[in-house]
Amino acid sequence: MKIEELLKTKDKMPESRRLVLNLIVTANHISELLAEALKPFGISNQQFNVLRILRGQKGKPANLSTIQERMVSKMSNTTRLVDKLADKELCERIVCPSNRRKVEIRITKKGLELLKKIDPVIDKLENDFAKKINEKEILSLNTNLNELRS
Amino acid sequence: MKIEELLKTKDKMPESRRLVLNLIVTANHISELLAEALKPFGISNQQFNVLRILRGQKGKPANLSTIQERMVSKMSNTTRLVDKLADKELCERIVCPSNRRKVEIRITKKGLELLKKIDPVIDKLENDFAKKINEKEILSLNTNLNELRS
DNA sequence: CCATTATATTTGTACCTACAATTGTTGTAT
DNA sequence: ATACAACAATTGTAGGTACAAATATAATGG
Numbered sequence: 001m002k003i004e005e006l007l008k009t010k011d012k013m014p015e016s017r018r019l020v021l022n023l024i025v026t027a028n029h030i031s032e033l034l035a036e037a038l039k040p041f042g043i044s045n046q047q048f049n050v051l052r053i054l055r056g057q058k059g060k061p062a063n064l065s066t067i068q069e070r071m072v073s074k075m076s077n078t079t080r081l082v083d084k085l086a087d088k089e090l091c092e093r094i095v096c097p098s099n100r101r102k103v104e105i106r107i108t109k110k111g112l113e114l115l116k117k118i119d120p121v122i123d124k125l126e127n128d129f130a131k132k133i134n135e136k137e138i139l140s141l142n143t144n145l146n147e148l149r150s
Numbered sequence: 151m152k153i154e155e156l157l158k159t160k161d162k163m164p165e166s167r168r169l170v171l172n173l174i175v176t177a178n179h180i181s182e183l184l185a186e187a188l189k190p191f192g193i194s195n196q197q198f199n200v201l202r203i204l205r206g207q208k209g210k211p212a213n214l215s216t217i218q219e220r221m222v223s224k225m226s227n228t229t230r231l232v233d234k235l236a237d238k239e240l241c242e243r244i245v246c247p248s249n250r251r252k253v254e255i256r257i258t259k260k261g262l263e264l265l266k267k268i269d270p271v272i273d274k275l276e277n278d279f280a281k282k283i284n285e286k287e288i289l290s291l292n293t294n295l296n297e298l299r300s
Numbered sequence: 301c302c303a304t305t306a307t308a309t310t311t312g313t314a315c316c317t318a319c320a321a322t323t324g325t326t327g328t329a330t
Numbered sequence: 331a332t333a334c335a336a337c338a339a340t341t342g343t344a345g346g347t348a349c350a351a352a353t354a355t356a357a358t359g360g
Contacts, residue, residue: 002296007220009206014273015288016280020180022295024222027177029299030170044346056159064309070157072174076348079310101308101355123164130166132297138165140287141294145172146152147282149179194316214339226318229340251325251338 030129037125041118046073047085048122051115054091054107061104063096090114180279187275191268196223197235198272201265204241204257211254213246240264 003022004012013021034045043051053070054062068078075081082105085091090111096102107115130138153172154162163171184195193201203220204212218228225231232255235241240261246252257265280288 001299003292006299007222009220011206014276015285015292016276017273018292019280019288020184020276021222022292023173023177023180026295026298027173028223030173034170046346056161065307070159072157072171073178075346077310077346080346096308099308099356103309123167126164126166126170129298130169132300133294135165137290137294138169141291142153142165142168142172144283144287144291145176148176148279149151149156150282196316215337225316227316227340230316246338249326249338253339 033125033129034122037121038118041114042088043085043090043114046071046075046081047090048118049073050078050081050085051090051107051111054105055112055115057106059106061096061106063102063104067105085111183275183279184272187271188268191264192238193235193240193264196221196225196231197240198268199223200228200231200235201240201257201261204255205262205265207256209256211246211256213252213254217255235261 003018003025004010006025007021031045034048038045038048049072050067053067064078064082067082068074071078082091082093086093088110089108091105091107093103093105096104133141153168153175154160156175157171181195184198188195188198199222200217203217214228214232217232218224221228232241232243236243238260239258241255241257243253243255246254283291
């Protein structure tokens with residue numbers, strides 16, 4: 001659906017504005033789909049993101065600032081987000097022995113098992129989402145999006 | 151910058167996932183730029199969005215549900231958002247005389263004047279953002295984004 | 301060794317947001 | 331006319347988030 005219809009605005013707008021609105025609306029849309037898919041598993045988009053970051057460490061622990069710089073949506077309060085995951089026993093945190101300012105955060109077995117269950121659901125969702133445009137379009141979209149951030 | 155570098159992940163991912171992440175990251179990016187630009191004027195992205203919706207009414211009042219369905223990022227709590235705007239005297243709300251369940255919300259003179267000051271700033275921002283890719287690319291991006299929501 | 305600065309995380313606080321329940325009003329069927 | 335459903339907005343509440351200040355530890359320079 002065209003963005004003008006979606007936002008029910010009559011006055012037509014410059015392409016640059018349409019681009020900005022389109023981007024935000026589409027990102028909201030996919031974020032909502034993701035949140036909905038994750039809901040049955042009891043975790044939020046952000047928490048899922050952190051869990052995947054932790055898994056990506058492949059056993060090596062991560063500290064808070066590492067997690068923060070890798071998050072898709074940066075947030076000011078990673079401490080409390082990790083707290084939530086630790087409460088659910090999806091990750092564990094211990095004070096780093098070599099540098100007691102840092103904490104070492106690891107995904108737990110329970111966390112890995114949860115991700116294993118979630119993976120196919122998210123894969124399918126991402127696939128279904130992307131396949132509305134063809135492969136070549138996906139590639140050029142990705143390139144253009146990179147450009148827009150530079 | 152490529153999304154993998156940005157999120158500092160080593161393992162390469164399918165294009166569909168790259169698309170999803172790219173979208174969210176890029177939308178976050180432009181939202182932050184907008185928020186920063188609006189900060190000096192003392193309003194948030196959402197409040198700015200509502201003000202523009204109200205201006206788009208061209209004198210005709212809007213009610214809450216109208217505003218809600220036109221917002222770029224839908225939210226559950228438009229009442230309190232409009233409260234904030236009313237506190238700042240940027241809009242006014244009166245109970246609709248013909249249907250006392252509804253409220254009629256109008257942008258005030260002060261609101262219009264504020265928008266007039268903000269307009270060129272946002273126009274420039276949107277332009278600078280979009281011009282990183284060429285016109286043809288903007289058009290195809292907009293088309294593809296529409297498709298992704300269908 | 302001590303004071304200062306830098307680093308890493310945590311906490312306090314105020315605000316924002318989602319969701320559900322509530323209120324007030326209108327429309328409709330009996 | 332009255333009860334009931336539908337509608338529009340508001341409010342309570344719990345949880346999320348940003349920002350700044352505080353805490354704790356480590357590194358550095360005199």
